[in-house]
Amino acid sequence: MRKKIAAANWKMNTLQSEGKTLVANLLSTLPALSESRQVVIAPPFTQLVNVTAQLQGHAHIHASAQNCATEKSGAYTGEISAAMVTDAGAAYVIIGHSERREYYKEDNATLVKKSDIALENGLQVIFCCGEPLSVRDAETQNQYVETQIREGLFHYSTEQLKNIVIAYEPIWAIGTGRTASAQQAQDMHAHIRSVIAGKFGAEAADDMSILYGGSVKASNAIELFSCPDVDGGLVGGASLVAEEFTGIITAMVNS
Numbered sequence: 576m577r578k579k580i581a582a583a584n585w586k587m588n589t590l591q592s593e594g595k596t597l598v599a600n601l602l603s604t605l606p607a608l609s610e611s612r613q614v615v616i617a618p619p620f621t622q623l624v625n626v627t628a629q630l631q632g633h634a635h636i637h638a639s640a641q642n643c644a645t646e647k648s649g650a651y652t653g654e655i656s657a658a659m660v661t662d663a664g665a666a667y668v669i670i671g672h673s674e675r676r677e678y679y680k681e682d683n684a685t686l687v688k689k690s691d692i693a694l695e696n697g698l699q700v701i702f703c704c705g706e707p708l709s710v711r712d713a714e715t716q717n718q719y720v721e722t723q724i725r726e727g728l729f730h731y732s733t734e735q736l737k738n739i740v741i742a743y744e745p746i747w748a749i750g751t752g753r754t755a756s757a758q759q760a761q762d763m764h765a766h767i768r769s770v771i772a773g774k775f776g777a778e779a780a781d782d783m784s785i786l787y788g789g790s791v792k793a794s795n796a797i798e799l800f801s802c803p804d805v806d807g808g809l810v811g812g813a814s815l816v817a818e819e820f821t822g823i824i825t826a827m828v829n830s
């Protein structure tokens with residue numbers, strides 16, 4: 576079954592007290608969720624345990640990590656393993672965010688290791704893809720994103736794919752206030768779905784949740800989420816404001 580998801584990526588923002596207030600405010604205004612209408616919150620690692628505790632008793636709202644290590648355990652100073660993320664109570668992990676690809680030079684081979692180990696530890700993977708502005712200007716975004724999906728996901732079985740959500744985040748739309756138009760989002764999401772169908776079959780493609788990320792706000796979420804291939808959003812800045820994110824969740828629930 577294809578799920579619609581509103582996912583909050585807090586990035587490197589919020590101290591513990593701020594995170595607690597944000598989650599409490601969200602929970603107090605949350606519309607009814609269901610198996611097919613879910614919310615994910617990805618705080619910094621230091622708040623995963625807090626957020627998980629706050630979400631206890633609330634069905635269909637899950638905690639996520641923003642990253643995990645390539646290795647299982649051992650002498651990797653400063654790293655957080657997928658097992659530790661599971662142990663902290665998270666159900667998801669974001670892999671391949673463009674900020675990780677760009678600032679920490681994570682290439683597709685590194686991301687495969689991370690996704691593999693996350694799945695082995697029972698996590699669901701939010702796999703990010705998306706092109707920079709130069710690629711969009713050259714109109715080669717479809718091939719660019721297809722390569723990211725091919726190298727990142729094509730080694731999985733159809734069974735494993737059920738634990739993967741794709742997030743399309745055009746880099747030129749992240750934190751810039753410049754959202755992709757609903758048509759641009761729909762076109763790319765339909766392309767991604769056809770790439771998945773080509774490898775895994777129509778049923779797997781139809782079941783796949785494909786989120787849009789890049790300057791999603793309460794004011795543009797309704798139009799974006801009404802596109803047939805846009806199954807919700809991965810939200811940065813607007814997820815740090817409870818009212819805004821509640822508006823985005825409501826748009827997702829009603830889509």
Ligand code: 13P
Pocket residue numbers: 584672744748749750751752788789790791809810811812813
């Ligand atoms: P913004 O919503 O701040 O543009 O960030 C999008 C994003 O990168 C979510 O992962």
